[in-house]
Amino acid sequence: MVKEPNKTAPVVTHSPEETIALGRELAKGLRPPCLVLLKGELGSGKTTLAKGIVAGLGAAREEEVTSPSFTLVHEYGGERKVFHVDLYRIESSRELATLGLEELWSAEAIVIVEWGEKLWDNSVAPRVIIQLEYISSEERRITVERSGS
Numbered sequence: 001m002v003k004e005p006n007k008t009a010p011v012v013t014h015s016p017e018e019t020i021a022l023g024r025e026l027a028k029g030l031r032p033p034c035l036v037l038l039k040g041e042l043g044s045g046k047t048t049l050a051k052g053i054v055a056g057l058g059a060a061r062e063e064e065v066t067s068p069s070f071t072l073v074h075e076y077g078g079e080r081k082v083f084h085v086d087l088y089r090i091e092s093s094r095e096l097a098t099l100g101l102e103e104l105w106s107a108e109a110i111v112i113v114e115w116g117e118k119l120w121d122n123s124v125a126p127r128v129i130i131q132l133e134y135i136s137s138e139e140r141r142i143t144v145e146r147s148g149s
């Protein structure tokens with residue numbers, strides 16, 4: 001079987017801690033500007049993975065990273081900005097436009113987006129697409145795919 005380019009083999013994590021550790025590991029390969037799309041159902045571990053990524057980037061401590069489901073955008077970091085976005089409540093491309101996310105992309109920043117499947121604009125690159133799947137109460141399958149340079 002031919003392996004898809006830029007797609008790493010899925011990893012199964014067995015606890016939230018393992019998912020956070022994976023996020024820290026992934027952070028090592030991220031350079032701004034970069035868009036990180038987190039895709040997966042409710043409770044699949046998007047916020048948990050984001051904790052590891054943000055902490056791994058040195059932008060905040062794990063426990064400071066919380067779900068942006070109400071505020072929609074959280075900003076972390078000093079000079080090196082990390083934005084953590086949650087599109088769960090966004091229902092149309094018009095609503096999405098009101099968020100002004102373009103301003104975040106244009107910055108020298110890393111932008112992590114939960115419910116990344118709702119981001120209809122495909123023009124932003126490079127990006128990392130992470131699919132999270134619920135296997136059992138403690139297990140998640142996580143697949144990472146890179147596009148752009």
Ligand SMILES: Nc1ncnc2c1ncn2[C@@H]1O[C@H](COP(=O)(O)OP(=O)(O)OP(=O)(O)O)[C@@H](O)[C@H]1O
Nearest residue numbers: 013014015016019042043044045046047048138140
């Ligand atoms: N292996 C695992 N990886 C990640 N989370 C896990 C794992 N095992 C159990 N969990 C639990 O699953 C839940 C995942 O919640 P989390 O908020 O990260 O998901 P989410 O995808 O961001 O959800 P939402 O769609 O509501 O934003 C947490 O309660 C976490 O402790």
Ligand SMILES: [Mg+2]
Nearest residue numbers: 046047067114
């Ligand atoms: Mg979440």
